[in-house]
Amino acid sequence: MAAKGTVVIDKERCKGCGVCIVACPKSVLALAKNVNGKGYNYSEATIDECIGCASCAMVCPDGVITVYKAK
Amino acid sequence: MFNQDIVKPENLVYKRTDVLTDNVMHYCPGCGHGTTHRIIAEVIEEMGIQDKAICVAPVGCSVLAYNYFEVDSLGAAHGRAPALATAIQRLNPDHHVFTYQGDGDLAAIGTAETIHACNRGENIVIIFINNGIYGMTGGQMAPTTLIGMKTATTPYGRNVELNGYPLQITELLAQLPGTYFVTRQSVHTAAAVRKTKKAVRQAFENQKNKKGTSFVEVVSNCNSGWKMPAPKANEWMVENMFAKYPIGDIKVDGELVQK
Amino acid sequence: MAKELKLMKGNEAIAEAAIRSGCDGYFGYPITPQSEVMEHLMAEKPWEKTGMVVLQAESETSSINMVYGGAGVGKKVMTSSSSPGISLMQEGLTYLAGAELPAIVVNVVRGGPGLGTIQPSQADYFQATKGGGHGDYQLFVLAPATVQEMYDFVFLGWEIAFKYRNPVMILSDGAIGQVMEKLYVGDYVPRWTEEELRKNAPWASFGKPADRKHHIITSLELDSAKQEQHNHKLQAKYREMEEKEVRFEAINCDDADYIFVAYGSSARIAEKAMQLGKEKGYKIGILRLITLFPFPKKKIAELSTKVKGMLAVEMSAGQMVEDVRLAAEFRCPVEHFGRYGGIIHTPQEVLEGLEEKIIKRK
Structure with a gap:
């Protein structure tokens, strides 16, 4: 079954703390190998399994994650 | 990015609230301050009280909290936030005045202001971040530091003979007749965040109904002070901090629900 | 009214x-x-x-x-x-x-x-x-x-x-x-x-209306360059007060030989001492300070060129006298008289103080 959700991560504001990675029930997120302008390995979606539950956004201290879910 | 086609306004599930400013928060990666800020801002947005909300920021890591809330704000001297909030709320009874304070600010230097504001039953909301350490000054012992916990000023661990006991100020405040709602929450998981948001909402609703003091403690992490990555710090918090500072409501609608 | x-x-x-x-x-x-x-x-x-x-x-x-x-x-x-x-x-x-x-x-x-x-x-x-x-x-x-x-x-x-x-x-x-x-x-x-309130204190944090950014009331500025600018602004304000807001009452100062500089209770006691001095033939004036900051530096400087001496009368061990001396710039003797620790000086004591410290000064 195709995934129904997706996340848009403001990678320049992400500090790479990783709490979203732990929070994701589908293990969609991981730290990128690249770093952003501040030198942080930012969080990114690595697999197409997002269900749009917004758990990652809930725990993100910097509010960098926007979540969408197909109706 | 996957599923670009569903990135449409009608599919939006969650986005950062406009009651937060665009400023990048200065907090360390994974710090619970940011999450708690977000929760407060979301509640202010949902209740439509941005024009009536007044933030009183503390001294400590969240000294610059006023840079992040798009609400009128004041920075208090260390520990004095409840005194400022008392006056502001009494002078503006229909406003939503809240203080945002850490453990050093609220439970050490500001103990008198905290206790007396709560005892008078000031119609204010107090958000109390407890991470058991002084973050801003470099990780020294806080009144809430656990026994045995190593900090910059307890390098061999907090020792009762030398440093006394961790202060459970929230339980103490719940004993005062002026407090109407006293709860302890956390922001380390999505479920915890939702509960904390509910508690913060309850606090502001109580204020709207002029019920007296609402006090929300958020047990939080200090990755830098505890010297751990954020996910690890959250695990340590669950194992150690929650044992001394158990999560849950302590006083609801003016009645103690925990001994 | x-x-x-x-x-x-x-x-x-x-x-x-x-x-x-x-x-x-x-x-x-x-x-x-x-x-x-x-x-x-x-x-x-x-x-x-x-x-x-x-x-x-x-x-x-x-x-x-x-x-x-x-x-x-x-x-x-x-x-x-x-x-x-x-x-x-x-x-x-x-x-x-x-x-x-x-x-x-x-x-x-x-x-x-x-x-x-x-x-x-x-x-x-x-x-x-x-x-x-x-x-x-x-x-x-x-x-x-x-x-x-x-x-x-x-x-x-x-x-x-x-x-x-x-x-x-x-x-x-x-x-x-x-x-x-x-x-x-x-x-x-x-x-x-x-x-x-919005007209008289437009800068205040009274609750953010939809049409402006939030207001922040704070004394914190971590950028030292900005903090220095803030200090410049404060200093300019204090200089403006010194320019525009000095208040005092000059009593019999125009042809005085001696001046009591005093404020508050001491000014009232000095007034009586002035009368006692008149009976003895002394020409005494009083500069009663109303603003202590801003301090009436110019008036004291002006008087210091005309009189034989000034006595700062204050219920302290000598605090205001330092500002009087600074303003007088040694153009005339400036001395202090005052009881303290909760004792109020009498007019006689003040007059004796003037005689001893200024009039009979060697």
Whole structure:
């Protein structure tokens, strides 16, 4: 079954703390190998399994994650 | 990015609230301050009280909290936030005045202001971040530091003979007749965040109904002070901090629900 | 304006002035010899008359921070205390000055140091006029000499405080706080409406309307370059006060050989000493200071070229005398006379002080 959700991560504001990675029930997120302008390995979606539950956004201290879910 | 086609306004599930400013928060990666800020801002947005909300920021890591809330704000001297909030709320009874304070600010230097504001039953909301350490000054012992916990000023661990006991100020405040709602929450998981948001909402609703003091403690992490990555710090918090500072409501609608 | 004659203590006059000047809030903590301020307010119940808030705080630390909160949202707020309590308020005062907040703080001075005595003193001059707390800042300091001035200076205090966005201290003493005198009180000035508050304190954090960004009241600026700029701004404000707001009363100074420089209770005692001196043939004038900051440097400099000497009369071991000397720049002898530790000097003692230290000076 195709995934129904997706996340848009403001990678320049992400500090790479990783709490979203732990929070994701589908293990969609991981730290990128690249770093952003501040030198942080930012969080990114690595697999197409997002269900749009917004758990990652809930725990993100910097509010960098926007979540969408197909109706 | 996957599923670009569903990135449409009608599919939006969650986005950062406009009651937060665009400023990048200065907090360390994974710090619970940011999450708690977000929760407060979301509640202010949902209740439509941005024009009536007044933030009183503390001294400590969240000294610059006023840079992040798009609400009128004041920075208090260390520990004095409840005194400022008392006056502001009494002078503006229909406003939503809240203080945002850490453990050093609220439970050490500001103990008198905290206790007396709560005892008078000031119609204010107090958000109390407890991470058991002084973050801003470099990780020294806080009144809430656990026994045995190593900090910059307890390098061999907090020792009762030398440093006394961790202060459970929230339980103490719940004993005062002026407090109407006293709860302890956390922001380390999505479920915890939702509960904390509910508690913060309850606090502001109580204020709207002029019920007296609402006090929300958020047990939080200090990755830098505890010297751990954020996910690890959250695990340590669950194992150690929650044992001394158990999560849950302590006083609801003016009645103690925990001994 | 209709005037009504009353008999009141200086402390009560402060309270009466608060209510009648449209004060929004008073926050205080009891301490002798000024407790009548809050007692009078509580007895008058101004919340029923004008909507004014009156609250007894848990400490002076708290009451000055309540003032900081109220001032930060644009309200006319004040507190009062006496010396040990004012020491406790120094933290709040430097924050008020740093954040540029208007407020009135009344100090009914008693003898120190420490817990000292409950009797009158003028030994808080340095604390009041040289900052008191940390950092480069100035309070605007008014020195009432009568119960009428205790009343009038509350009204003047609001004008100055909001004009300059600066805390105003009314530096009184235990004698003026406790003495009963007649005074004229005027009609009630209404408290500001919300619209007036927005017009008179547009910078305040009164709640963010949709059409502007949030306001932040703070004394913190971590960027030192900006903090220096902020200090420049404060200093420019203090220089403007020195330019425009100096107030004093010059009595018989035009052809005087000797000048008593004094304020508050000491100015009244010096006036009697002046009369006693006249009987002995001395030509004495009095420069009664009304503003202690800004200090009347120019007037003292001018007088210093014309007279044979000045005596700074103050109930302290010699504080204001230093400013008089600086302004006189050694153009004439400047000496200090004063009893202290709660003792009030007599007119005879003051005159003897003049004779001994100035007139018979070798």
